[in-house]
Amino acid sequence: MITKAIKGTKDVLPKDVHKNQYIEATVLETAQKFGYKEIRTPVFENTELFQRGVGDTTDIVQKEMYSFDDKGGRNITLRPEGTAGAARAFLENGLSNEALPQKVCYLASCYRYEKPQAGRLREFHQFGVECFGTASPLADAEIIALAKSVFDELGVKDLSLEINSIGCPKCRAEYHKALKEYFRARQDELCDTCRDRLERNPMRILDCKSPICAEIAKSAPSVLDYLCDECREHFETVQKYLKAENIEFTVNPKIVRGLDYYTKTVFEFISNSIGAQAAVAAGGRYDGLIEELGGKPTPSLGFGMGLERLLLLMETQGCEFPKSETPDLFIAALGEKAVLKAVETAQDMRAEGFSCVYDLNKRSLRAQMKYADKLGAKFIAVIGDNEVDEGITKLKNMETGEETEIALDTFVSGYYNITLSEQLADIEINGEAFDFGSFFNVGDKE
């Protein structure tokens, strides 16, 4: 092999992909129920967008971005998160002039140069939602309820929801002062990054993963003691709505989020089952972001959910996944005439919505049967020269071993008849078994 996959990236193999597809379909359906429509934005953007939209003092911008000059000399960055791109698209495409709020969601691959470990990759995937253009605490409660619905829908248990308010620039100024004072007293013990953060953005220190900084942060002043009246009322109202929706939460004043421009509500869904990488979803309000990117003041909010962590959590908890799809029918064909018939029949079956495959390698019957078994085909039909001449073969149910005659000319209606009557064996009409195949009248040739 000439080269291996890049460190921190992962292949999803065909045997596992149904799990990802199930999660992806479920999150999009749930978002749709709340009125969020999918938006698709590019994987790369101008580096400046993330410097402004994520924030210069964040770990992401300082240490984690995949940035490079393209052949035209533009400095470009692979998106480390989804909000900045969605916000840019909102502004650039004039969505800001349409009915507000604009509610969008996305599935996005994200790129961060981090130390890879379970639940922490360099290429990972996020499901995110953004709600642009509402200051209402109803929206804060709505996106939290949406995230919760995703977990409920997927059967994920034992997540704790932690919420906090980090105030607005007004009340935060006072809080920053208090924090600086507190951390300055223990400046020498802080890690290098945090010493640097002390003057520029002391709240970041509360988010530091180094054990010493975390220990010092434990007794730091609480942001909740510094909220202005408006921010306090907003936070109380969000909590009132969450209670009304029976969503359990705890208030954790240490949650500050990794991104700048967050205001008021921030939250995380945390699991104890997947080790250190415990935050499965995180988000909050970012009332300052759109203005920061050059738009009109537009209060907004959103969250990102890590799909690899979600999958890891579901597997750890033994959540149920739908089975991997297997072919409805495998046609084993022997001889050129039979192959032609198999090709034609397979197309008829597919046109009716069934999955139907045959051997591409012209192998012996034995080998074809083995192959069909490996594929997990639900039914098998064998076609040789005799079957083509007589126009009849047998449909074998691979689960029960039962074989039923089936006409090649009306194969699809025969297939309906056999499979449906097996499933609905008890249904009788006027005392007679119901003939599903004739009823649907499909697959009949002129």
Ligand code: ATP
């Ligand atoms: P963490 O504190 O674990 O580094 P974060 O605060 O950097 O997370 P966000 O930027 O809020 O994470 O991203 C939202 C979600 O995306 C996280 O809650 C997590 O589930 C997921 N996520 C973030 N970074 C990674 C990564 N490197 N690998 C896999 N999932 C990730």
Ligand code: MG
């Ligand atoms: Mg991080």
